[in-house]
Amino acid sequence: MAGENEERVIHVAVVGQPNVGKSTLFNVLTGRNVHVANWPGVTVEKHEGYRRHRGRLLHFVDLPGIYGFSASTLEELIARNYILSGGADVVLVLVDSLAPERTMYLALQTLEITPRVVIAFTKSDIAHSHGIHIHHDAIARRLGVPVIPVSAVKEMGIEELLDAIIDVAEGRAGRREPLRIDYRELEPYVREAEKLVSKTRLAERLPARWIAVRLLEGDDNLEELLRREGAEDVVKAIHSMRIDIENIFRTRPEELFSRKRFQYLYSIVSPAVVRVETGVRERSERIDRLFSHPVAGPVLSTMILLAVFLTVFTINTGFPLNILLHEAGMPGAAEWVEEHSLGAYLEEGVDALIDAANASLPEGFIRDIVAGGIIPGVGAVLIFLPLIILVAFFLAVLEDAGLAPRIALSLHPILSRIGVSGHAVFPITLSLGCNVPGVMAARATPSARERIRLAMTLPFIPCQARLVVILAVASALRGIEGLLIVILAYIVAFLVFAGVNKILYMLEEEREEPELLLELPPLHRPSAKVVWWLTWDAAKHFLAKAGSIIFLLSILIWFIVSYTPGLSPAASPRDSIAAAVARVFAPLLAPIGLEGDPAWITAFALLIGFVAKEAVIGALTIATGKPSAAEAIRSMGLGDAQVAALTIFTTLYVPCLATLAVIYQETRSLKIALTTIAVMMSVAYVSMILAYLLFTII
Template structure:
């Protein structure tokens, strides 16, 4: 989007992040704020499409930078990750803290939510404690007005000692005033006195003891009072980042060590242990935030707020919340299933028309038959198949999913499922990553970044594969239609969606069970707490929803899938066309796998199709057809009656259909998801575990179902 990593420009390196300046005079402005305060909206409004994105070095946390010009002055805006505090508990909070503390931004704009100013003040106070170059942007003033909230922001500014600017970024109001305030703050030679958080007396005495030593060692490179407090409240990641920034180990200085021990003794002699210190610090910050917001927030309940609360009572009720959730899920699946058929067929026709032209081109060039068959019927056909089957459902599902996100419904889903994830000793935010997995498991894995605890993040990644992605829908729907409901027009579509929803509920149940199993074994631990905001219901911005979902999710996932589909096409073609004796390599491999596959209710062809379908689940059924018909390339069979006959003639029963559906629901993640897990965890070990856990459980479940059916003579 906009400028890319290849763009020209002057680079300034701050805390490992390459801040790309267009001129030496550009000022770097950090945009900070809690999640869901409209920080990204402010960023997008200020920078337009003049942006580029990437990852923070060594982190899986994305950064966004953009360029803004105001009154002939140029700014580099850095959208740092949303966080509630600079006392880091996650990779996102570490990145935000380190950039504010050591990234040397010329100013920090802290974006707040006008509808809950007091809660946002925690981050403002911690930022002002580090640097005086702060401007507070109180966003969502239009939301506050609709909720009957009036704010005396002049009083807030006076108490903080920094500019406080009202804004409504969605409509562009207040942004000129914000940039003018930033310019004024940068131009001030002497900053006025900013608020100083007053801690309880023992902590203040300890800070006073340590602060002079810190000033002696560090000079003016960092706020000595703040650093003294952070040395007392020891945070290993912060001290590591500090030492990297300073170029030496501040804790290794003899004077600092001596005064640090003296300061600790002062606190302990007053009854404050090091374990209690952070709670005391947080309490003082919260009390200061309350004092600042005292008598400046005036709230009158509005019709809209009363309406929102009534809607919440329905959507979050234990009696109505879950039925509505399942109904919406079913509607999304039905729209995805039925809506994808026509564009998928059009895309398929177009891509396979290109295949015919490519074949004609190779014939004109006099290429050998084996070469054109391998490249066109092998590599290109598999790639075209994946794109034509994968793109339309994603292009429908992701906008619908993003629509619910923009509307404000998804946090209600997380609220409903939170207590069940807590019982599984996992994080309630896993509900959101699980929902993303319905579109694509790789996107769900990336979404796990929102989970702070590394243990709970791993649980979410390992179990995300238990909800089927859109690549598995065609297989599930075809089997449901052929073996359980027949083809009955619209009735078949409705019943198919109903049974598919039941299969997905089974996947959700397995997610809870496996999360609990992991929490009791290889990922033991206590579930963490987190702040779950229920944002106001908002009218979705349809255009932005479509653009964001297509570019940020659909094309990202499709690109990774295409990268592995092409080489997979080559492997499949070789196995189908290279013969040993009277049978192809494909047939030999299927015969080798058949005894084990029969144990779990499948056959060798089905199991081999799942293995060869590792690059993309969309090609599993075409591989099954190709193997049964002994053709040399993937073959489509859109007539389900004809396909049903083919499967039955090759030994399929209702049990084979059930076990194939169960194995499709519970088997290894596709290659795109595995690549994403490896990138997110930076660990081959956890990638292999994420591969092995669903596979092992899928084999066990299929074996138990097949054994029970045979034991009771049902087949």
């Protein structure tokens, strides 16, 4: 492309505090042509996108959502280093029109580092209905940078914002120097520290006054940089200034500095913001009081989450509505619900494709791998996609409406009893759909140790793949007993999840009490556009990460079932690699009274379930040659106690390989991934034997 070489590229870094509507605006600015990668060496995502405007190519980089540049979290350090590196021509700071005072703080901190700033006030379309009126020009005049009100949802102010970015990039608007906040009685210290700092090499790259202020506030990262260049004396001198300040003012320096910064901020923002009481706040606070009530809160939240899941389960598999209808004496309706579930439709589609492949391709290796490996592989991914989309959709609604953090806070007291905070609610909820996004969501938990504990225990939460297997196995039991065993499986799974979490928590030295610090954004009607974006992002994520793993594993299953240990095609699954391995493990099932054919067939199915849980059913039917799992189980002559024991084992044993891969990705530790397998296997094995004994006695 010849034109692209002449086109001027303007690099724009986008920063904003959490909940200011950054990803929504980012999507509008880049037209959703977003490239997602990780920041080098860490699991924090980096989004990039482009936009052409007035003959320039604007390159947007979305920095992590942060509250400030103290570098006390990984996200803050990433954002700060990017801005300090000078890679951006303009820094676009987003300020929330509904909370201008608090969210302007980041803009102020950015202006202390660089003068090339444009400020956008988001959600300006709903500010008025919340009784907030902002005089943007007054703020722009005081700060000397463009201040543009925008609305991503209504796409208002976007052109003006792009114009302002270009003007600042090309020097037609904006400041020349970083902002100098007047720190008043702290100024003598700042000036003294600035003098010391300006002699260092670090000050050749970064603004000396900013370094001075940060060091006075206490900044390990900058101290380390100075020590590395041999400026230990500067670090020491500023350390003693910090002690001085604390002795004189009887307050920690970092508290004094943020207080001064906020005072300066209020002096600019307060005259420019008018608030009118609208009743919105009153209503919203009544809801907040309800969610934080020790009884009403958890009940309400559990009801919301249960409603979401029963809806998703029913659409996806027909369960539990089908069994309820059946018990209510409406078998016809029950069957209809089952047949018209998404899962049933998809399965039919995949089966039709396999038949088509078998009919149209000539017999041989190609047909075997297409009909036996590739189509079922793609099918396995597709079967999960609608489920992921449904769960993501409902959670997106909760999130965009502002209900998500309120649910988290209401369940915090209950969750802290097992050593995790309210932040764990969403990883747990997501895990009921699929463990993979559940483990990924644990990222947002502030405590690193809690994150690891969650990654290790979330796989105990039964995902939909396991529900499908549990349902199939339970269908060998008739009527209400089948339903009871399913409910029992969920109860056991949650008890084990809670118990193992508690044990891991108690094993920690220097335990920290699970704590919660959450912003509660104003409640509002969810926007269809935002909900769709959040949903689609989750689906894409799943396809990219889990999709490829599940696909490859399906081909692996096909291989170990279709070939003998001597690597020649197996005449029957009984001669396959998987069967050979299963026979080695079969004696382990002796404690629940299984031996001979039923033992190795069950071991075979469970082994294959390690790769992908839903494959247990397929393995049972292949090995026995029966059309359904229920018939397969009956043909092996398993008793009720054995069925119950196997249901419990299937629910609890090893995470599937896709989840295992994600646990490894998220924790970057093979030890944690392997420990997870060991813990799950032993817990599942013991629970299985206990369940067998219990049911034999009954």
